[in-house]
Amino acid sequence: MPGPRPILIVDDDDTLRQLLVEQLKLEGEFDPIEAASVAEAKEKLAVADVRVDSIILDVTLPDGDGRDFCAELRRQGIRMPIIILTGSDDEADVVRGLDAGANDYVAKPFRIAELLARLRAQLRLFENSEDAVFPIGPYLFRPSSKVLQEPAKNRRIRLTEKEAAILKYLYRAGHRPIARQVLLNEVWGYNAAVTTHTLETHIYRLRQKIEPDPANASLLLTEGGGYRLNPEGSETLMS
Structure with a gap:
């Protein structure tokens, strides 16, 4: 939840x-x-x-x-x-x-x-409105347009529908990790043909887009058998 x-x-x-x-x-x-x-x-x-x-x-x-x-x-x-x-x-x-x-x-x-x-x-x-904006690290996340804006670098990162849905659900979860199966069901629905490997592939691609160092994630963390969003970014990890 x-x-x-x-x-x-x-x-x-x-x-x-x-x-x-x-x-x-x-x-x-x-x-x-x-x-x-x-x-x-x-x-x-x-x-x-x-x-x-x-x-x-x-x-x-x-x-x-x-x-x-x-x-x-x-x-x-x-x-x-x-x-x-x-x-x-x-x-x-x-x-x-x-x-x-x-x-x-x-x-x-x-x-x-x-x-x-x-x-x-x-x-x-x-x-689901154009006004919804959520801060995630250096980005402003606009779920309706599936875009991450990085004002400091004046750039926009376009997300797929599933990538936006993953970020939106993890943001709603606050600092609590969400189990892989739960996140899979919430984003893809109860589709027997879709496995956790599909989710892991999307997480990998999402990290490539948003992490300063994808090999050492600071925003999209693996934790507790699932994933957790760290909206404050690397600053929180170093504090």
Whole structure:
């Protein structure tokens, strides 16, 4: 299974925020990050190398309007899904939130199961959108276009569909190694004609494309009977 996905919850209602944290952690699918104000949310997002896959954002915060904060994030080029929570389901209120750049709008009180379903749906849509960009070592990975960009060298590496799918799944897994058979099934499906040798061949070719030294992998590691992506690259291995 993929590793837990970091979700920033911005809400000054301690009871509701704690409930959301508990529910998000329940299945091990998400890793909630808490903020009780706009200022605190900005601090969380400003942490070096922070990864946030989505934001659940309340409208009424002690130091600002969540919709204004959403619009500010969009102006900064932040594209991950943002779901706004509000005490009002008035049409004009909803339109204002969507116009601010929110992907979805959920009125309180709401069912936790419905919120989680909407969150998952938005994450799926985002991963397949042109806006999805994941940092991997010196690269910016764009799954939708199957491209790795290396800004420092101003070059682009084109990936095959399977290579992009391998990177995407390993990135989702965080720092956990994924067994060969699991990765094979996720990328190729349960196809009896495809063996782990096929996967190993794709891993070899992928390393030739992305590793500074393919013989000493620092990004795509062999570990625990499978493979693990090290998005921070060689710097992490040397630290």
